[in-house]
Amino acid sequence: MDVQKARERLFAKDETFGYIDRERAIDEFLAKGNVPENQGERYVAALEYMMTQLSPLIIGDDLILGRMAEGPLPYELEYVPGNGFSHVGNPFPPTGGRDGGHMNLNYASLLENGLGGIAAKMEANAKTDTQKKYASLARRAAEAVRGYAARYADEAEKTGRDRAAKALRQVPYGPAYDMFSAVQSIWLVQMILSCATGGRDFAFSRLDVVLMPFYKKEEEDDILEILTALCLKCNEIGGLSSDLSDRMPIPCTSTNNYLMLGGKGAEHALPMSLLFLKAAHAVHLPQPIPAMRMSKDSPMEWKLACAKASQELDGQVAYYNDDVLIPNLIELGYPEEYALNYTMSGCNRVDYPGHRSADGYHNTVGLFLRTYHQEDVHDLDSLIEAFKVNMKWEAETFEGCQLFDPEEDMHFFLESMLLRGCVENVCDLENGGQDMQTVVHNLTGMATIGNSLAAIEKAVYIDKLLTFDELRDLVKNNFEGNPELHQLIRNRYPKYGNDIERVDRWTSIAANIMVDAVRQMNDGRYDRLHIPSLYSLFFHHELGEMIGATPDGRLAGEAISESQSPTYGTDKEGITALLQSVSQLPHNKIGCGGLNVRIEKKLPDEMVVALVDTYFALGGMNMCLTVLNRDTLLAAMEHPEEYQTLCVRIVGYSEVFVRLPDYMKQELLDRTAVAV
Amino acid sequence: MTGKIVRIQRFSTTNGPGLRSTVFVKGCPLTCHWCHNPEMQESKKQLMVYPEQCKACGFCVKTCENGGHSFVDGKHIVDRTNCVLCGKCEQMCPHSAIELAGQDVEASEVLERLLRDRPFYDSSKGGITISGGEPLAQFNFTKELLQLCKAEGLHTCLDTSGWGGRAAELVEWVDLYLWDFKESDPERHKYYTGVELEPILDSLQKMNDAGGKCLLRCPIIPGVNDRDEHLSAIAELANRMPCIQVIDLVPYHRLGVAKADAIGMHQDEFSSLTQEEKDHFLSVVTAKTNTQARWI
Ligand code: SF4
Numbered sequence: 001m002d003v004q005k006a007r008e009r010l011f012a013k014d015e016t017f018g019y020i021d022r023e024r025a026i027d028e029f030l031a032k033g034n035v036p037e038n039q040g041e042r043y044v045a046a047l048e049y050m051m052t053q054l055s056p057l058i059i060g061d062d063l064i065l066g067r068m069a070e071g072p073l074p075y076e077l078e079y080v081p082g083n084g085f086s087h088v089g090n091p092f093p094p095t096g097g098r099d100g101g102h103m104n105l106n107y108a109s110l111l112e113n114g115l116g117g118i119a120a121k122m123e124a125n126a127k128t129d130t131q132k133k134y135a136s137l138a139r140r141a142a143e144a145v146r147g148y149a150a151r152y153a154d155e156a157e158k159t160g161r162d163r164a165a166k167a168l169r170q171v172p173y174g175p176a177y178d179m180f181s182a183v184q185s186i187w188l189v190q191m192i193l194s195c196a197t198g199g200r201d202f203a204f205s206r207l208d209v210v211l212m213p214f215y216k217k218e219e220e221d222d223i224l225e226i227l228t229a230l231c232l233k234c235n236e237i238g239g240l241s242s243d244l245s246d247r248m249p250i251p252c253t254s255t256n257n258y259l260m261l262g263g264k265g266a267e268h269a270l271p272m273s274l275l276f277l278k279a280a281h282a283v284h285l286p287q288p289i290p291a292m293r294m295s296k297d298s299p300m301e302w303k304l305a306c307a308k309a310s311q312e313l314d315g316q317v318a319y320y321n322d323d324v325l326i327p328n329l330i331e332l333g334y335p336e337e338y339a340l341n342y343t344m345s346g347c348n349r350v351d352y353p354g355h356r357s358a359d360g361y362h363n364t365v366g367l368f369l370r371t372y373h374q375e376d377v378h379d380l381d382s383l384i385e386a387f388k389v390n391m392k393w394e395a396e397t398f399e400g401c402q403l404f405d406p407e408e409d410m411h412f413f414l415e416s417m418l419l420r421g422c423v424e425n426v427c428d429l430e431n432g433g434q435d436m437q438t439v440v441h442n443l444t445g446m447a448t449i450g451n452s453l454a455a456i457e458k459a460v461y462i463d464k465l466l467t468f469d470e471l472r473d474l475v476k477n478n479f480e481g482n483p484e485l486h487q488l489i490r491n492r493y494p495k496y497g498n499d500i501e502r503v504d505r506w507t508s509i510a511a512n513i514m515v516d517a518v519r520q521m522n523d524g525r526y527d528r529l530h531i532p533s534l535y536s537l538f539f540h541h542e543l544g545e546m547i548g549a550t551p552d553g554r555l556a557g558e559a560i561s562e563s564q565s566p567t568y569g570t571d572k573e574g575i576t577a578l579l580q581s582v583s584q585l586p587h588n589k590i591g592c593g594g595l596n597v598r599i600e601k602k603l604p605d606e607m608v609v610a611l612v613d614t615y616f617a618l619g620g621m622n623m624c625l626t627v628l629n630r631d632t633l634l635a636a637m638e639h640p641e642e643y644q645t646l647c648v649r650i651v652g653y654s655e656v657f658v659r660l661p662d663y664m665k666q667e668l669l670d671r672t673a674v675a676v
Numbered sequence: 677m678t679g680k681i682v683r684i685q686r687f688s689t690t691n692g693p694g695l696r697s698t699v700f701v702k703g704c705p706l707t708c709h710w711c712h713n714p715e716m717q718e719s720k721k722q723l724m725v726y727p728e729q730c731k732a733c734g735f736c737v738k739t740c741e742n743g744g745h746s747f748v749d750g751k752h753i754v755d756r757t758n759c760v761l762c763g764k765c766e767q768m769c770p771h772s773a774i775e776l777a778g779q780d781v782e783a784s785e786v787l788e789r790l791l792r793d794r795p796f797y798d799s800s801k802g803g804i805t806i807s808g809g810e811p812l813a814q815f816n817f818t819k820e821l822l823q824l825c826k827a828e829g830l831h832t833c834l835d836t837s838g839w840g841g842r843a844a845e846l847v848e849w850v851d852l853y854l855w856d857f858k859e860s861d862p863e864r865h866k867y868y869t870g871v872e873l874e875p876i877l878d879s880l881q882k883m884n885d886a887g888g889k890c891l892l893r894c895p896i897i898p899g900v901n902d903r904d905e906h907l908s909a910i911a912e913l914a915n916r917m918p919c920i921q922v923i924d925l926v927p928y929h930r931l932g933v934a935k936a937d938a939i940g941m942h943q944d945e946f947s948s949l950t951q952e953e954k955d956h957f958l959s960v961v962t963a964k965t966n967t968q969a970r971w972i
Pocket residue numbers: 725729730731732733734735736737745752768769770771772773774
């Protein structure tokens with residue numbers, strides 16, 4: 001397989017390219033008329049039509065088959081902010097009513113039963129008329145995909161690909177019988193879901209474990225090639241299409257393919273975990289996005305491979321701490337088996353294989369500010385008490401809880417055939433078919449709140465510079481009228497992230513209040529499991545824009561702090577101090593949450609292992625590690641205020657990058673370019 | 677015992693094995709022309725102002741009672757004549773453009789700060805490093821700090837030029853010396869560093885005889901010591917002294933110039949070595965010794 005050629009093809013794509021076959025097929029389907037009213041029936045009818053229309057395209061030395069025909073679209077798709085490119089009369093509305101995809105598919109079941117076998121199970125489980133109707137839709141969907149696979153098999157035969165032809169006559173309709181057919185089965189389904197039916201960001205879940213039954217040591221070279229082909233495929237489905245895709249740079253990340261590797265319960269699958277990372281290195285592209293599970297007992301070979309991956313692969317490579325997360329999830333209410341097999345649906349939403357969790361983002365800093373300006377709040381204690389009360393209300397009235405509407409008409413989504421509960425209950429995920437309903441509450445801006453509480457304490461109670469009310473008025477007026485005090489609070493007051501006990505304690509208090517407000521909901525009052533997460537994705541900008549100044553010196557409209565990270569530019573003591581601070585957060589109470597750590601240069605892998613191991617031993621739950629690159633330095637030159645902490649570390653020398661004159665910055669930039 | 681330091685750098689990855697914290701002390705009797713930490717040469721406190729960071733907000737002008745800061749034609753002028761180093765302007769600068777380099781600290785206080793990162797040292801086979809400036813110029817402070825660290829079981833590195841002849845006295849508490857060796861020609865040594873070569877070689881010999889271990893760190897400065905004879909002399913030194921575990925060749929970088937500007941001094945700039953030159957110099961060393969040598 002010529003990886004280089006495949007990469008070149010990828011980079012040659014134009015970002016206006018879309019899935020031409022697919023859009024044409026949808027147009028034709030709608031034009032034919034007789035489009036069923038009911039979502040489920042409409043979906044299956046459209047799928048059936050599409051499966052006869054998409055070209056079974058094979059290019060170059062494709063090993064695993066399944067790619068979408070891409071080209072300039074014949075018309076402009078209408079862009080709907082927040083909803084991507086929508087297609088008038090679209091028969092594939094997004095699942096979940098919010099964003100499609102973002103779920104872990106039960107590929108173990110696909111390989112064992114095939115779509116045909118799964119449909120048969122549904123037929124057997126169906127008792128009521130509605131269930132029987134639903135099972136018949138599943139059967140039709142399985143047959144439709146089977147037809148598409150058969151068309152690919154014909155094409156494979158014509159081009160002399162006997163192995164692929166044989167596999168595609170069997171999978172994904174039937175069970176897989178070897179490594180090739182297994183990967184082929186998974187890919188065809190992943191591609192149809194990601195490209196044809198309109199969802200995006202599907203997680204492969206623990207593919208190392210899932211594929212391990214097909215592993216044979218003597219076939220390692222062949223397996224590596226198959227996995228490399230799969231990794232390439234994940235980057236080839238970046239075209240523009242209607243529904244939920246967004247216009248993204250090439251190579252495209254408009255749909256992510258998350259891959260969870262290693263950890264407890266995957267010990268026996270270590271050879272596959274390692275081969276996956278090898279394949280990811282071989283393609284060296286943004287997809288798939290590996291997440292690595294780690295525990296203190298993980299073999300050193302695995303830890304070192306992860307360190308290498310996190311330093312060398314593009315994009316964010318995340319680590320998760322099994323020793324913290326598994327007990328957390330059990331305590332939150334996950335069955336033990338699910339906790340052991342936890343995965344992430346998307347960049348940071350805890351889940352398990354064969355499940356989709358709902359999630360949403362709380363405007364917690366906004367709530368904190370409303371509380372701060374409340375009339376009955378007149379000192380630090382009453383502020384804390386009122387924030388606890390308000391936070392509970394916020395969690396319990398959270399709109400993100402709305403998963404599905406059981407009153408609605410029957411839905412059908414192909415995804416449901418690969419979700420736990422939907423098969424047994426013969427009921428779509430959109431009608432509540434899943435075996436467990438979970439909601440991830442993303443709690444944002446924790447450092448902004450913690451720093452604010454610490455600033456109030458220092459200004460009002462420790463340094464006694466002004467009263468609680470005077471400070472509050474100043475904050476309300478965006479610090480106008482006292483620039484000196486503003487600068488002091490903003491730039492000189494200690495901030496979370498520097499291993500300073502007093503501030504870290506306040507941040508931990510803030511985080512605990514938010515997290516506890518969500519946890520107390522799991523007391524039997526609700527039929528859903530509520531999972532707290534300290535995470536903001538990129539909403540810290542958007543949320544910040546909506547709110548006024550905060551007591552930590554942040555001005556109205558400025559971004560709030562991101563995920564578990566300190567306010568940008570305020571962690572000045574280096575990574576070890578940062579990790580000490582972050583480890584003070586209530587990691588033992590949350591289900592997910594993110595910390596982005598950037599190291600200034602590539603380190604020996606052993607050192608990265610030590611860093612991650614130590615942070616996890618201190619109680620940390622998750623960490624995304626990136627190595628500083630040219631882009632970071634360029635960004636630092638453009639937004640120096642956000643990069644006050646970027647340190648140049650050269651033998652015996654240390655200086656903050658932004659303090660250097662431009663020509664020296666340029667020199668470092670050039671050096672970094674050479675090093676990459 | 678009180679010492680004068682500039683900063684403690686945590687997550688230090690270039691000053692000895694593993695993850696470390698490095699204490700940079702203030703004050704150095706040498707005056708190397710290429711010094712990369714010029715703010716650590718003087719032993720007294722110094723006011724540093726970084727023009728690159730200054731956003732001309734004027735807070736420092738308003739704050740200083742001694743006329744330390746002013747703006748002339750939009751240019752920030754620093755007048756150190758009447759500066760009493762009170763640090764008020766540093767406190768008021770919103771953009772970290774001002775730094776008062778130098779703080780008096782107790783060795784025990786430094787130890788306490790160093791111990792914060794102990795879990796990271798332990799897992800990475802790292803530890804602490806005392807650098808500077810010249811740690812041996814504050815001999816008693818350095819000794820006490822090393823003893824305290826050793827009593828805690830920390831791995832210790834001492835980054836020194838070997839000045840002062842007393843390096844060997846610390847062998848018991850130094851796991852690894854990072855020995856900066858600048859020049860092998862006595863006259864040039866005197867000219868470029870301000871001190872004699874002979875006592876430094878004596879000091880190295882004594883440390884060697886006392887059973888110490890070191891990495892020989894050799895800054896290679898174009899136009900100063902980028903000569904085959906110097907590189908050969910380094911190799912020969914390594915052959916004579918079993919204490920030298922590894923020869924680290926350190927390429928010149930001109931980043932010290934910015935810091936010299938910030939303290940109101942001038943520093944010469946040197947050119948950079950090309951990759952071919954680097955390869956060549958390394959081969960000169962490796963041809964003459966079996967001691968491991970590398971560019972870092
Ligand atoms: S306070 Fe800082 S930013 Fe403001 S003028 Fe002085 S040096 Fe410049």
